[in-house]
Every structure is written in structure tokens, then in C-alpha cells.
Amino acid sequence: MKKKIFSAVVVTAALFTGYSAYNMQNRQELSDTLLANVEALANGDESEREKVECYSSIEYEEGSYVVYCSTCQSMKNHTDKWYCIHSHCFRDKK
Amino acid sequence: MKETYILFITILFVAGCSSHNEQTLQCNEVNYVQEFPHEVNLEGIKPLPLNLVGCVDMKPADSLLIFKVDEGEYFWKIYSLNSNGFIADMLPRGHGDMEFASLPHSESVIPTDSALYCDFCDDARQTLFRCDLTRTLQQGRLALEPKFSYRKYEGAYPAVSLSDTSVYIKENVGSDGYIRFMLVNGERQDFAGIGNLNTVRVKENLNTLSAVTCINRKRMMAVEAMLRMNQINVYSLQSDSSFTICVGEKLDDVNEVDGLSKRMRRKYYGSVVTYDNYFVALYQGTSMSDYIQGKGKSSLQFFDWKGNPLLCIKLPMVATSFYIKDNSDLYVFSSMEAEEALYKYDCTELLKSIAGV
The missing domain is CATH 1.20.5 (Single alpha-helices involved in coiled-coils or other helix-helix interfaces)
Known part of the structure; x- marks a missing residue:
């Protein structure tokens, strides 16, 4: 049983x-x-628009890539800061 | 009956656990490196007395060091290794002619008999420029020539001029992966023999697949040292030859790394420089939280062009970038300490161990 x-x-x-x-x-x-x-x-x-994840506080890191919230632009050689949480922004599709 | 139960349960468990698909990023071959034939620890020394406040990175250019400044009036500070002193500020910030809106990237130095050139990419103009450093420093005026417009390839990162007719491009496609190709006389040529580097995609964070890249024009080879994974990918720009170096027992699983929370991220490679007979990668191999606090110690991993390990130099600090001049002097820049600092070591004897490579 x-x-x-x-x-x-x-x-x-x-x-x-x-x-x-x-x-x-x-x-x-x-x-x-x-x-x-x-x-x-x-x-x-x-x-025509896309929603992308972005960060409001970024710093230099070679090889890295991040979208900066204030401009909603992709920043090469940059990454999100350690304490920074992500947000979203809208930009034109490529 | 008992066996049927066990089989049934096993199948269910396997089905339950198979939601995670393991995926590795790799070239045609994988070389696993467990140890280096020579390992040396360098001791802490005093930094050179230079004002490097605000510098975030260093790029060597023959007898010059270009320090990159992210925030300030100028993006480059030029120091001479001959005088160990500051020479000039270059690339002013701004939106006017001969001014730059953001920190240029993809620097690549081209020494010739008559002049020293440095290529770099300016994203605002989406143009790869060639700067005549010799003339600029002599005349005190920026001597720039546009070499290539990457307007069609907005995500080019890096874009490196290989000759007057060819350009290497690594471009991010959307935000889930990278593709690498060459433009020869404007015609796109894909690399056939680079394993799955161009096809692996991620869901969460593009930087899972990001790397520091160095192109060796003489050998027509590309070296990519991964930021978040324990591997270096090396491939030829003119043949199907390619290999991956994994310093460890197992390649990292792309999906697992991509799924890690920010708190659990790791930092692997920070810089890579190629030389005629070998290339050197700056290895961090620590958690991202320790890295940003400047905890831990970096090391320089030397490999020959077949991917064999040659030498490992363990540094006493967390380094950002480095330069080996004339197979003797090792310069190490750190922006991770309380103050930005440049250290100089005499490594003549040490580098003799790999001189015959």
C-alpha cells in the first residue's frame, strides 16, 4: 500500500x-x-515606431552597447551603470 | 510494472527540465586552455606621475598613448612615451566642423614610414575617419580624411579599414545579435568559416554577445574577446580558418548567460591587442559587482596565432587596457581604482620566453 x-x-x-x-x-x-x-x-x-529598453545612467565599457534614455540613441562602448534600472523609450524603426 | 513507472517518471522529468536549450557560441574548432606554460605575478608599483583624471580608456599608437575622455572639452589626450609627458588635446567636443558630438570608437593605428595614422569612427557623421597624427601634432591642427561612410550600416561596431578598397564591419542587427562581413569595392562578402558567430541570437541583452575586437591587418585576422563569456573567437578574414579559445573546461551557455540577472553578471575580457606573432587579451574573470568596485586582479593572457597559450601575466590591479612596447615595456592603464593611473613595467626578460614564437 x-x-x-x-x-x-x-x-x-x-x-x-x-x-x-x-x-x-x-x-x-x-x-x-x-x-x-x-x-x-x-x-x-x-x-514606424519601436519600443526599446533604455538606461538613464550609463558608463564607458569597451565593446558594450546600450540605449541611452535621454536621447533614445544607441551608445557604442557604453553600458548601463550598476545601480541603474531600465526604462523604455520609443524611436523610429530602422 | 515497476519498470514502467520508473520509465514514465524519467520521461516526465526529462520533459519538464528540457525547457532550457543549451547553446554555445563557437567557431569551427574549440581549443580548451587549462593552464599557461608560463605564469608570472607582477607586484604593485607606483603609477607614473600623469594627470589622467576623467580618462576611461587608453589606445596605444607607436610611441604615443591616446587616452580617451568620455566627459570633457576634448575626447582624446595624447601622451608621449618618449618624454612620459602630455602633448596635446585632440577631438574637441561640439557640433561644429572638426568637432565631435560623442566619443569616437573603433580606433585602429596604422604606422607608416612617413607618418602615424589613427582611424576612428564618428557616429554623428557615421563616418570612419583617418587622422594623420604626425601632421596634426606638428601643425597643431586636426588633419582628418574621411575614409568610409557607414550610413548604410548604422550599427557598425567596429568598422575597420583594411585597405583602400576593403572594410571589415561587425554590425548589430536589431538588438539580438551581430553579423560580421567585409565590403570589398563596395560589394559585401560574408565570412563562410566562422562557425555560428553570425547566427546566434539572444533575447535579453545584446551584450551577452558583445566583445572587444582587434583586427590584425598584416595577418588579416580578427580576434574577439567576449565581455560576458569565457571565450575568445579568432577568425581569418581571407580564408575559412577559425577557432575559439575557451579558458576553462566548458564553453559558457549563451542562453544561461543571457538569462542572468544584472546582479549575477560576470566580466570576462576587457581589451585585446594583436601583435605580429601573438595576441594578448586582458582577462578579468570576476563578478561584475566586484569589477566595478575595482576588486580583484586582472591578467594578461598571451596566445599564438594557432590559439596555443604562451604566457599569463597576473597583474596586481584591475586593469582597463594595456600596451606592450617593443617587446619590452608593459604599460597598464586602470580607470577602476580611486584615481585613474598608468603603470609601467619592464618585461624584457619575461617576454623573452615567448620571443621565439
């Missing part, structure tokens, strides 16, 4: 793990898609 209960618990745990992993993947994709749609609607002119 104990063996059966143990097996049932293990099977349930395994099923839960598998389902959770599958669900997390789908949730991420759904979330991204929803966000993109909401942003496109909000922007109105979705074909």
Missing part, C-alpha cells in the same frame, strides 16, 4: 513539474504577444 501511495505521489510531482515548465513557457510567449499588441494599439502608428 505504502509503495502505491509513494508511486502516486512521485507521478503527481512529475506531472506537476512537467506541466509547470510547459505552462511557464507559454505564459511568457503570451505575455510578450499581449504586451506587443497593447503597445502597438497605444502607439497608433505601430509600423
Whole structure:
């Protein structure tokens, strides 16, 4: 009897793990898609603008690359400062 | 029945754990380096008495050192190694003629018998310029010549002139990866033998795939030392030859590195310089939080052009960039300490161990 209960618990745990992993993947994709749609609607002119992640405080780092919030421009040889959190800005698509 | 259960459970666990796809960035071959044939520790010394306040990086140009200044009236401060003294400020900040809106990048030095040139990219004009350093310093006026417009390749980073007719370009495509190619007489030529360097993409942070790059014109080779991963990618610009050097047992997983939170980021390479017979990469190999606090010690890893390890010099500080002059003097610049500093070591004896390479 104990063996059966143990097996049932293990099977349930395994099923839960598998389902959770599958669900997390789908949730991420759904979330991204929803966000993109909401942003496109909000922007109105979705074909010409893009939303990019940017940082308001940057510093030099050779080889690195970052978008600076105040200009919404890509800065080569720069990275986000350690304490800086990211924001978003909108710019024309290339 | 028991075996069926075990098999069923195993399959479920494997399926549950397989959501993470492992992916490595690599050239045709991978050389794993566990140790260097020669390892040397350098001791702390006093810095040279130079005013380097505000300097963020150093680029060597024969007997000159170009210090880059991110915030200030000028972007370059030029020092002479012959006199160990300041010579001139160059590249004034501004929006006028012969002024620059942002810190230029992709510096590349071209020594000739008659003059010393330095190429660099100006993003505001999207132009690769060639500066005649000799004439500029003699006349006290910037001697510049536009060499190439990368208006079509806005993300060019770096763009390096290889000859009068060819340019090497590494360009970021969107914000998820880089592609490398050459323009020869305006015609694009892709590199066929560089493994998956041009095809790997990331979701979170482009800098997962960012690197410091150095082009050796004489050998027509490119060396890319990765900022966030434990590897150096080396490839030929004129053949299908390419290899990846991994200092460690295993190449980093791109997706895993890309998924790391800012707090967990690591800093690997900070600078790379190529010479005729070898190239040298500045290795940090520490957490980003320690790196920005100036904790830890950098090292210089020497490799021959086949990817074999030659020498490792362990420095007593966190370094930003370096220069080896005439196989004897080692200059190390650090912008990570309390004050920006330049150190000079006599490494003549040390470098003899790799002189025969």
C-alpha cells in the first residue's frame, strides 16, 4: 500500500513539474504577444515606431552597447551603470 | 510494472527540465586552455606621475598613448612615451566642423614610414575617419580624411579599414545579435568559416554577445574577446580558418548567460591587442559587482596565432587596457581604482620566453 501511495505521489510531482515548465513557457510567449499588441494599439502608428529598453545612467565599457534614455540613441562602448534600472523609450524603426 | 513507472517518471522529468536549450557560441574548432606554460605575478608599483583624471580608456599608437575622455572639452589626450609627458588635446567636443558630438570608437593605428595614422569612427557623421597624427601634432591642427561612410550600416561596431578598397564591419542587427562581413569595392562578402558567430541570437541583452575586437591587418585576422563569456573567437578574414579559445573546461551557455540577472553578471575580457606573432587579451574573470568596485586582479593572457597559450601575466590591479612596447615595456592603464593611473613595467626578460614564437 505504502509503495502505491509513494508511486502516486512521485507521478503527481512529475506531472506537476512537467506541466509547470510547459505552462511557464507559454505564459511568457503570451505575455510578450499581449504586451506587443497593447503597445502597438497605444502607439497608433505601430509600423514606424519601436519600443526599446533604455538606461538613464550609463558608463564607458569597451565593446558594450546600450540605449541611452535621454536621447533614445544607441551608445557604442557604453553600458548601463550598476545601480541603474531600465526604462523604455520609443524611436523610429530602422 | 515497476519498470514502467520508473520509465514514465524519467520521461516526465526529462520533459519538464528540457525547457532550457543549451547553446554555445563557437567557431569551427574549440581549443580548451587549462593552464599557461608560463605564469608570472607582477607586484604593485607606483603609477607614473600623469594627470589622467576623467580618462576611461587608453589606445596605444607607436610611441604615443591616446587616452580617451568620455566627459570633457576634448575626447582624446595624447601622451608621449618618449618624454612620459602630455602633448596635446585632440577631438574637441561640439557640433561644429572638426568637432565631435560623442566619443569616437573603433580606433585602429596604422604606422607608416612617413607618418602615424589613427582611424576612428564618428557616429554623428557615421563616418570612419583617418587622422594623420604626425601632421596634426606638428601643425597643431586636426588633419582628418574621411575614409568610409557607414550610413548604410548604422550599427557598425567596429568598422575597420583594411585597405583602400576593403572594410571589415561587425554590425548589430536589431538588438539580438551581430553579423560580421567585409565590403570589398563596395560589394559585401560574408565570412563562410566562422562557425555560428553570425547566427546566434539572444533575447535579453545584446551584450551577452558583445566583445572587444582587434583586427590584425598584416595577418588579416580578427580576434574577439567576449565581455560576458569565457571565450575568445579568432577568425581569418581571407580564408575559412577559425577557432575559439575557451579558458576553462566548458564553453559558457549563451542562453544561461543571457538569462542572468544584472546582479549575477560576470566580466570576462576587457581589451585585446594583436601583435605580429601573438595576441594578448586582458582577462578579468570576476563578478561584475566586484569589477566595478575595482576588486580583484586582472591578467594578461598571451596566445599564438594557432590559439596555443604562451604566457599569463597576473597583474596586481584591475586593469582597463594595456600596451606592450617593443617587446619590452608593459604599460597598464586602470580607470577602476580611486584615481585613474598608468603603470609601467619592464618585461624584457619575461617576454623573452615567448620571443621565439
